[in-house]
Amino acid sequence: MKTHKHWRAVLLLAVVALIAAACGGDGTEDTSIPITSGDEAPATTADTGDAGDTDSTEGEDGDTGSAEGGSMTMLIGSSGDAETNAVQAAVDAWGEESGVSVEVIAANDLTQQLGQGFSGGNPPDIFYMSWDQFQTYAANGYLEPYAEELSNADAYYQSLRDTFTYDGTFYCAPKDFSTLGLVINTDAWEEAGLTDDDIPTNWDELAQVAEALTTDSRAGLSFGLEYARIGVFMNQAGGSLVSEDGTTATADSPENLQALEYVQSLVEAGSLRFPSELGAGWAGEAFGQQTAAMVIEGPWINGALANDYPDVNYRVVELPEGPAGPSTFVFTNCWGIPAGSETRDLAVDLVEFLTSDEQQLAFSEAFGVIPSTESAAAVYAEQFPENEAFVAGNDYSVSPIAFAGAAEVIADFNASLEGFATGGDAQTILTTLQANLQAALDAANAG
Amino acid sequence: MTSLARPRSRGLRGNEGPFGWLFTLPAILILGTFLVIPILLAVWVSFSNWNGLGPPVGGQAEFVGAANYAEVLTQPGLARRDFGIAIRNNLYYVLFVVPIQTAVALFLAVQVNQKVLKARGFFRTAFYFPSVTSSVAITVVFLYLFGASGVVNGVLNWLRVRGPNWFADPRGVFHIVLSWLGVDSVPSFLAGEGPLGVTWWEWIAGPSVAMTALIALAVFTTSGTFMLLFLAGLQAIGQDIEEAALVDGAGPVRKFFSITLPMLKPTLFTVLTLGLIATWQVFDQIYLTGGGAPAKTTLTPAFLAYSASFESLKWGRGAAISFILFGIIVVLTIFQRWLLRDREGSRRNRRRRARMAQVGAMAAITTGGGHGTGGGAGE
Numbered sequence: 030m031k032t033h034k035h036w037r038a039v040l041l042l043a044v045v046a047l048i049a050a051a052c053g054g055d056g057t058e059d060t061s062i063p064i065t066s067g068d069e070a071p072a073t074t075a076d077t078g079d080a081g082d083t084d085s086t087e088g089e090d091g092d093t094g095s096a097e098g099g100s101m102t103m104l105i106g107s108s109g110d111a112e113t114n115a116v117q118a119a120v121d122a123w124g125e126e127s128g129v130s131v132e133v134i135a136a137n138d139l140t141q142q143l144g145q146g147f148s149g150g151n152p153p154d155i156f157y158m159s160w161d162q163f164q165t166y167a168a169n170g171y172l173e174p175y176a177e178e179l180s181n182a183d184a185y186y187q188s189l190r191d192t193f194t195y196d197g198t199f200y201c202a203p204k205d206f207s208t209l210g211l212v213i214n215t216d217a218w219e220e221a222g223l224t225d226d227d228i229p230t231n232w233d234e235l236a237q238v239a240e241a242l243t244t245d246s247r248a249g250l251s252f253g254l255e256y257a258r259i260g261v262f263m264n265q266a267g268g269s270l271v272s273e274d275g276t277t278a279t280a281d282s283p284e285n286l287q288a289l290e291y292v293q294s295l296v297e298a299g300s301l302r303f304p305s306e307l308g309a310g311w312a313g314e315a316f317g318q319q320t321a322a323m324v325i326e327g328p329w330i331n332g333a334l335a336n337d338y339p340d341v342n343y344r345v346v347e348l349p350e351g352p353a354g355p356s357t358f359v360f361t362n363c364w365g366i367p368a369g370s371e372t373r374d375l376a377v378d379l380v381e382f383l384t385s386d387e388q389q390l391a392f393s394e395a396f397g398v399i400p401s402t403e404s405a406a407a408v409y410a411e412q413f414p415e416n417e418a419f420v421a422g423n424d425y426s427v428s429p430i431a432f433a434g435a436a437e438v439i440a441d442f443n444a445s446l447e448g449f450a451t452g453g454d455a456q457t458i459l460t461t462l463q464a465n466l467q468a469a470l471d472a473a474n475a476g
Numbered sequence: 477m478t479s480l481a482r483p484r485s486r487g488l489r490g491n492e493g494p495f496g497w498l499f500t501l502p503a504i505l506i507l508g509t510f511l512v513i514p515i516l517l518a519v520w521v522s523f524s525n526w527n528g529l530g531p532p533v534g535g536q537a538e539f540v541g542a543a544n545y546a547e548v549l550t551q552p553g554l555a556r557r558d559f560g561i562a563i564r565n566n567l568y569y570v571l572f573v574v575p576i577q578t579a580v581a582l583f584l585a586v587q588v589n590q591k592v593l594k595a596r597g598f599f600r601t602a603f604y605f606p607s608v609t610s611s612v613a614i615t616v617v618f619l620y621l622f623g624a625s626g627v628v629n630g631v632l633n634w635l636r637v638r639g640p641n642w643f644a645d646p647r648g649v650f651h652i653v654l655s656w657l658g659v660d661s662v663p664s665f666l667a668g669e670g671p672l673g674v675t676w677w678e679w680i681a682g683p684s685v686a687m688t689a690l691i692a693l694a695v696f697t698t699s700g701t702f703m704l705l706f707l708a709g710l711q712a713i714g715q716d717i718e719e720a721a722l723v724d725g726a727g728p729v730r731k732f733f734s735i736t737l738p739m740l741k742p743t744l745f746t747v748l749t750l751g752l753i754a755t756w757q758v759f760d761q762i763y764l765t766g767g768g769a770p771a772k773t774t775l776t777p778a779f780l781a782y783s784a785s786f787e788s789l790k791w792g793r794g795a796a797i798s799f800i801l802f803g804i805i806v807v808l809t810i811f812q813r814w815l816l817r818d819r820e821g822s823r824r825n826r827r828r829r830a831r832m833a834q835v836g837a838m839a840a841i842t843t844g845g846g847h848g849t850g851g852g853a854g855e
Contacts, residue, residue: 144786148528162787169527169789305644305770308624368529436787437554440768447646447771465554 100130101372101379104146104153106139106362108332108396115395123382129375131155147171147367154372155379158201158365160192161431166365167195168433168473173366174200175377181384184402192428193363201363202384205398207327208422209261209357210345211235217242217322229349232265232291239300242322248302250295251312251321255443258325260429261358262288265351270430270466278470281463284353289455317341327360328419331397345418359426361401399423434469441465522795528785544796552673558772558780559797560672566756566776568683573694574751580699581747582740585706586732600707607700614697615764619643622689642689646771648681649688684773690761698754702747709743710736745816749809756805777801 103120107113113135120131134153136142140162146152158166166172176182176190176199189203211229221241229235239249252258263269268284271277295301302321309315312324317338324330325348334341348357364380366373382388386408389400393409399420400406410420430439442465445458517532522544526537548559588599606614621627622642629639640647666677683691713736721731737744759778762768767783768775777797785794 141786144528144789148791150531165787165789169529171529171789305624305641308641434788437558441554441558441772444646444768444771447644447769468553 099128099372099375100132101154101375103131103133104136104139104142104156105133106157106159107135108329112396115392119383119388119391120379123379127375127378131379152367152370154366154370155376156365157204157362158193160361160363160428161436163193163200163363164195164431165433165436167200170368171365172200173368173370173373174198175366175373175380176200176202176363178377179381179384181381181386181402184386184404186401186403186406186423188359188423188426188428189361189401192359192361192431201365202380203361203363203401204384205389205392205401206359206361206423207329207399208359208419208426209258209325209327209348210418210422211348212316212324212326212330212343212345214316214319214322215342215344217247217319221322228346231349232351235349236295236298236300239295239323240298243300247319248307248315248321249300250323250325251302251304251307251309251315252325253312254303254305254446254449256439256446257358257360257429259289259292259446261325261348261356262292262351264356264358264427265348265353266291267351267353270462271432271470275432276470276474278463278466280466281459285459286455287352289449289458293449293455316343328397328399328416331416345415347418347421355425357422357426358429359423360429432470432473434473435466438462438465438469518795518798521791522799524792526791528789528791532791540792544790544792545800547793548797548800549672555793557673558775559777560674561678561772562768562775562777562780563672564674564679564681565683565687565773566758569687569691569694569758569776570752570755572683572688572691573698573755574748576691577695577699577702577751578744578747580695581702582706582744584699584703585710586736588703589707589710600703603703604700606697607704609697611697611760612764614693615761618689618693619765640685643686643765644770645685646773648684648773650680650682652685653682681773684770686765686770687774690758690765690774693761694755694758698751702751705743705747706740709740713739741816745813748812748816752808752812753805756801756808 103116105113105116107116113133117133120133124130131154139157139159143152143156143162152171158172163172176193179202182199182202185203186206189206190199193200193203213228221238223238223241227234227238229238235250242249260270263285266284266288268279268282268288270280270285272279292301304310304312304315304321307315307318307320309318309320312321313326313330313333314337315321316324316326316330317334319341334343348355364376364383366376366380370376384401386400386402386405389402389405390408390412392398393400393405393413397416399416400409406420406423410417442458442462445453445461449455449458521532521537523539523541524532524537525540525543526532526535530536547553547555549556584603587593588596588603590596593599623629624641624644626642628642632639662675662677666675666680668676670676670679717735717739718731721735726734757778758776759782762774762776762779763782765774767779778801781794781797781801784790784797
């Protein structure tokens with residue numbers, strides 16, 4: 030009797046634990062409130078205009094609500110109401126022509142919601158596909174390779190085409206892009222007695238102005254301690270992480286070491302401090318709070334500053350060149366369509382509409398993104414001269430590595446960089462990165 | 477509990493079996509559809525290479541044996557190392573949170589159970605309040621409190637202590653203590669690789685400074701819930717026993733350790749078990765504080781399962797991690813059950829001692845019976 034009771038209790042506990050463990054494993058839908066760090070996501074917010082008056086109204090024939098009907102869903106990782114409204118307005122304009130109503134859903138956590146949609150067999154008909162997840166999705170056969178069919182397939186920047194090319198196939202149309210630039214607080218600049226001639230063009234000059242701008246309450250330079258920023262210095266030094274043919278890891282190189290040691294020297298000089306040390310979530314916040322005089326960020330900083338810190342005066346210049354020349358990172362999203370989707374043709378038609386120069390410029394005006402086609406980007410650079418440096422950066426930009434399986438390696442690299450700020454050994458970090466990267470590459474190429 | 481354990485009788489009611497099954501059929505069907513089948517499906521996924529595309533059964537997913545388990549348990553590589561670090565982080569989290577929250581909950585329960593305390597209702601509500609608040613909201617509040625120039629550091633500053641940059645500090649607290657003792661670099665005997673590809677030096681790091689902030693958060697939010705359980709247990713202890721102890725001349729301390737605590741043992745078991753399960757599954761806070769940042773020191777197996785599934789699309793590995801986690805929880809729960817088991821001998825001793833102290837037969841019987849009812853309430 031006694032033992033029976035015991036075993037029953039143990040069994041009960043086991044069941045309770047099982048339920049709870051199962052919930053812990055995959056029942057995560059209810060916790061999808063992200064803390065945005067304002068990093069690679071083009072987190073721009075409209076300061077330049079109202080979405081309403083910028084939609085293209087090109088539907089001349091005006092056959093509204095044709096008999097075709099039907100509906101589609103679109104999942105976007107929106108930076109705010111301005112972006113959501115502008116996208117909704119654009120798809121509504123398209124819907125007038127096609128007779129298809131498109132529901133735009135702004136995701137709380139795009140990656141999680143996409144994963145859930147695909148694994149549940151019910152993905153959205155069209156969605157934002159970020160550069161860092163693209164290769165993983167393509168490698169797993171999630172995506173429809175439609176991009177070559179588009180009439181403007183050749184109009185995109187080559188670097189953007191490369192980002193969304195998997196196994197030699199151009200998969201999806203880039204919707205816009207962002208590059209990194211050097212954002213300078215002009216008040217602090219003048220205060221330090223610096224002029225336009227002092228704009229840094231190489232590493233030595235960057236170190237000098239960073240030191241000149243550093244005060245007790247302000248760091249001269251700040252950026253997030255992660256591959257998406259440090260990697261730029263590696264590339265500028267002539268280093269890389271993966272060989273051209275994509276089979277060999279090249280992380281453990283003298284060039285990469287030089288880059289890490291340069292960054293370390295800035296830390297030791299006290300002129301480079303990382304956002305967390307400045308009590309900020311990301312570098313843009315530190316810049317807004319004026320605890321950093323220069324930051325390395327992308328065009329999304331415009332919206333953040335306009336919203337939260339409208340009093341900060343700043344300008345954006347191209348990143349200084351490294352020993353091996355100029356380099357910056359390009360971050361981009363494309364319009365993803367699920368493989369074998371029933372609404373594929375409609376979705377491709379919608380992408381064609383959304384990526385037209387006219388529509389892309391409308392998006393630029395509404396929420397500040399840079400168009401992905403060279404012709405539209407040229408118009409953009411004229412319209413928004415303050416962002417010219419971001420557009421110019423694309424001439425020499427490269428995409429951060431993102432092959433399937435790279436994310437874990439990069440996460441580990443980022444984690445090891447955190448010790449680096451407090452005097453970690455650069456060589457050890459690169460050795461570990463090399464080993465992990467090679468293992469991940471082998472796995473990706475084998476599969 | 478006791479009523480369920482009644483032996484099944486035959487005879488008059490012997491042919492009622494089929495009806496019993498019929499009446500329980502809806503429950504069995506619902507549980508089967510929403511519980512048993514998903515669990516079996518998850519077991520299958522953990523042994524397959526399902527990438528999240530198409531159905532896990534009958535689609536392209538193939539059986540890969542124990543490969544997913546091997547990746548995180550035996551094969552050297554990043555996956556195993558990440559899992560090892562996650563286990564280490566969570567182990568320290570459990571080791572700190574469970575005892576502290578249990579002690580705090582018990583302390584609070586005893587305090588608000590005192591008849592002399594004025595405004596008991598107020599205190600009970602106040603202590604319970606964090607438990608009914610969303611853990612997401614509390615985490616966000618803690619992010620501000622423990623910010624580099626947040627309230628906590630403000631208070632520390634006022635006490636002339638320079639506070640750390642809590643959520644950005646990856647240093648392990650044991651490492652910090654060791655560095656005070658002059659151990660700054662890795663001693664050679666700890667530099668070797670320990671279990672799961674993590675060096676012994678990393679195993680003994682202790683929770684990182686960032687993790688201690690999360691530990692404080694967990695204690696803050698869950699103590700109230702467990703206080704309520706203890707309170708229920710305390711109120712089940714009869715007035716007469718306390719009076720009997722009083723007559724015996726037991727002081728408050730003696731009364732607590734010889735009467736209250738032993739009688740709360742079933743509740744204690746419940747609290748420890750629930751605490752153990754919840755702490756091994758910590759996810760919300762990790763998700764909100766940056767998914768393991770700083771330097772993976774707040775990475776936990778639950779979060780790792782999530783990121784393996786949703787970010788790397790390795791659903792098999794995610795499921796495998798979940799089941800390993802499940803195994804850990806079950807083993808620890810059984811171990812704890814064994815640890816807190818009723819030791820027949822010692823109970824008899826206690827009874828004999830009670831009798832010898834001539835508390836009286838009545839009180840002795842109530843003690844035995846009280847155990848039973850306490851058990852029923854607890855489980």
